[in-house]
Amino acid sequence: MSSLSRLDSSSSSSDDDDELILSALHIAHTQYKARNVPRWGGSVVGREYIHRDRVGGAWRLYNDYFSENPTYGPNFFRRRFRMGRSLFMRIVQAVEQHDDYFVQKREGNGRLGLSCLQKICAAYMMISYGVPADFMDQYIRIGESTVVESLRRFVRSIIEVFGDEYLRSPNxxxxxxxxxxxxxxxxxxxxxxxxxxxxxxxxxxxxxxxxxxxxxxxxxxxxxxxxxxxxxxxxxxxxxxxxxxxxxxxxxxxxxxxxxxxxxxxxxxxxxxxxxxxxxxxxxxxxxxxxxxxxxxxxxxxxxxxxxxxxxxxxxxxxxxxxxxxxxxxxxxxxxxxxxxxxxxxxxxxxxxxxxxxxxxxxxxxxxxxxxxxxxxxxxxxxxxxxxxxxxxxxxxxxxxxxxxxxxxxxxxxxxxxxxxxxxxxxx
Structure with a gap:
């Protein structure tokens, strides 16, 4: 074999090695990204679906605290929410207008999603009572991952909407x-x-x-x-x-x-x-x-x-x-x-x-x-x-x-x- 042919064969083999290395790096990077992507709920094979009766939970929450004749009056509301109902509703309306995440929507299968009150109340209960996220499933009928996401979006909206006014330096x-x-x-x-x-x-x-x-x-x-x-x-x-x-x-x-x-x-x-x-x-x-x-x-x-x-x-x-x-x-x-x-x-x-x-x-x-x-x-x-x-x-x-x-x-x-x-x- 001539020196030229040996050079060609060695260069082609080195190119093949480079392609193999690049392919391996691409596969490793893809697997790393797949491991680090947050896995939310949804349709996952083998995971048990929990029918939480979201609509029933939303109505129960509304009738207990936010209807015209609530089950628990202003004194109970002030005691459990740490603030008056008018102030809380002001926060709810401002957060809902600021972040589309809190607007109630229909899912792809036609079911009605969680209401704005359910998401905000779940996040606020975590803040005011310090309870874990899965505790909200019992009364508000909302999953753990949704509560955590609602909490992060709720506090970020509070800062962006009210921060300039209520955390200002004295004028x-x-x-x-x-x-x-x-x-x-x-x-x-x-x-x-x-x-x-x-x-x-x-x-x-x-x-x-x-x-x-x-x-x-x-x-x-x-x-x-x-x-x-x-x-x-x-x-x-x-x-x-x-x-x-x-x-x-x-x-x-x-x-x-x-x-x-x-x-x-x-x-x-x-x-x-x-x-x-x-x-x-x-x-x-x-x-x-x-x-x-x-x-x-x-x-x-x-x-x-x-x-x-x-x-x-x-x-x-x-x-x-x-x-x-x-x-x-x-x-x-x-x-x-x-x-x-x-x-x-x-x-x-x-x-x-x-x-x-x-x-x-x-x-x-x-x-x-x-x-x-x-x-x-x-x-x-x-x-x-x-x-x-x-x-x-x-x-x-x-x-x-x-x-x-x-x-x-x-x-x-x-x-x-x-x-x-x-x-x-x-x-x-």
């Missing part, structure tokens, strides 16, 4: 109201209280458990929140591993992003003949000595400092109360999280906070009025869309250092000690 009107509340409680310039909460992650992947395990000795995910007296949560930053502490979370959150960029409403108030231009939050001892935090003292000496510590610790419990109410309304964030992906957990926590704020607004006393004389002078309204934005880098750095000013922190606390003591003397 001029909100800031004026918060400052008026703080003034009435003896803390001029206060915008709320800040703290962190841990949510246990039961199904945390084994490879991540060391990263997500901290002082709780179980994998957890941290929520940083700011709350006001009425338990409205103004700031929520969720997702950092439980091995972090409050300081690590603070350095990664967006709490002071608008303030550093000059987009936050400008606050102006005077305490003990000293003027200040930034609001502050009440915090516990772990937080740093910044101009935007007011902390208590470990060993206060003298009646003035003791009274200040008592007042600060009493008002700072607003955020602790908000965490307690959030967990009591939505048991899913009180018990261990059973989902595997962190994105779903983030959406569940965010949706719970949004619905919590909606309930606070719906049940807020309309007669409450914190518009005291002169409160409008504390907040400077924005005259243009650009506000006082830091267009230059050095302006941003100046605002950044002003937020972290230790001298301002110490001066502010001393002024508050004197202010509270004078207020205490005037009251008695």
């Amino acid at each position: 001029e009107h909100d800031t004026a109201r918060l400052l008026a509340i703080g003034e009435s409680r003896g803390f001029p310039g206060m915008l709320g209280s800040i703290d962190c909460m841990h949510w246990e992650w039961k199904n945390c992947p084994t490879a991540w458990q060391g990263q997500y395990t901290g002082h709780v000795h179980k994998p957890t995910i941290i929520l940083e929140a700011v709350a006001s007296q009425d338990l409205w949560i103004w700031h929520a930053f969720f997702g950092l591993p439980g091995s972090h502490n409050d300081i690590n979370v603070l350095h990664r959150s967006h709490l002071f992003a608008k303030l550093a960029e000059g987009e936050a409403p400008q606050v102006n108030y005077t305490i003990n003949c000293h003027s200040y231009t930034m609001g502050y939050y009440l915090a516990d001892g772990i937080y740093p000595k910044w101009a935007t935090f007011v902390k208590s003292m470990k060993s206060p000496l003298g009646n003035k400092k003791k009274y200040f510590c008592q007042a600060q610790e009493a008002v700072r419990k607003d955020v602790e109360r908000a965490f307690g109410v959030l967990q009591s309304r939505f048991a899913i964030v009180r018990g261990p999280a059973r989902f595997w992906d962190k994105e779903t957990l983030r959406e569940i926590m965010t949706a719970c906070i949004i619905m919590h704020n909606m309930i606070v607004e719906d049940e807020r006393d309309g007669n409450e009025d914190f518009r005291y004389d002169g409160v409008g002078q504390l907040v400077r309204p924005s005259l243009s869309e650009e506000r006082n934005r830091t267009h230059e880098f050095h302006e941003f750095m100046q605002a950044h250092h002003a937020i972290r000013n230790v001298q301002t922190h110490s001066q502010l606390r001393e002024d508050l000690i004197e202010h509270l003591w004078q207020r205490h003397g005037d009251m008695y």
Whole structure:
């Protein structure tokens, strides 16, 4: 055989080998994709079909809670759904209009599918009671995989429809109201209280458990929140591993992003003949000595400092109360999280906070009025869309250092000690 023929035969054999390798890779990739595609129910050979009587379940749910003369009245509805029926129906209508998944349709065989109330109530019961997905089959007549899909779509719709309104940063009107509340409680310039909460992650992947395990000795995910007296949560930053502490979370959150960029409403108030231009939050001892935090003292000496510590610790419990109410309304964030992906957990926590704020607004006393004389002078309204934005880098750095000013922190606390003591003397 000549050298040319041997070359041709070797090249053809190498081409055949390449084709075999490519074919094997294609088959392996196809099998991998088939294994990782989520297998929903439907017509599967060998799987038992369960006749759940969906229509009967839908009618039973409607007659029990949503008809003109329901079996269970408004008090039972408020107790079991954690909110009034008018607010719940507002959420149902908004979610149904936003996501076509919740619109009732007919299946290919002509049977009527699940109603919007069945899907949303099943998802909401998982959130409010923390029950597993297959528990919904007994009353609402809905399968486990459908409940999980409904939950994911429900919380995503809540965020997309109501997130901008009910999880917003305080605007001029909100800031004026918060400052008026703080003034009435003896803390001029206060915008709320800040703290962190841990949510246990039961199904945390084994490879991540060391990263997500901290002082709780179980994998957890941290929520940083700011709350006001009425338990409205103004700031929520969720997702950092439980091995972090409050300081690590603070350095990664967006709490002071608008303030550093000059987009936050400008606050102006005077305490003990000293003027200040930034609001502050009440915090516990772990937080740093910044101009935007007011902390208590470990060993206060003298009646003035003791009274200040008592007042600060009493008002700072607003955020602790908000965490307690959030967990009591939505048991899913009180018990261990059973989902595997962190994105779903983030959406569940965010949706719970949004619905919590909606309930606070719906049940807020309309007669409450914190518009005291002169409160409008504390907040400077924005005259243009650009506000006082830091267009230059050095302006941003100046605002950044002003937020972290230790001298301002110490001066502010001393002024508050004197202010509270004078207020205490005037009251008695």
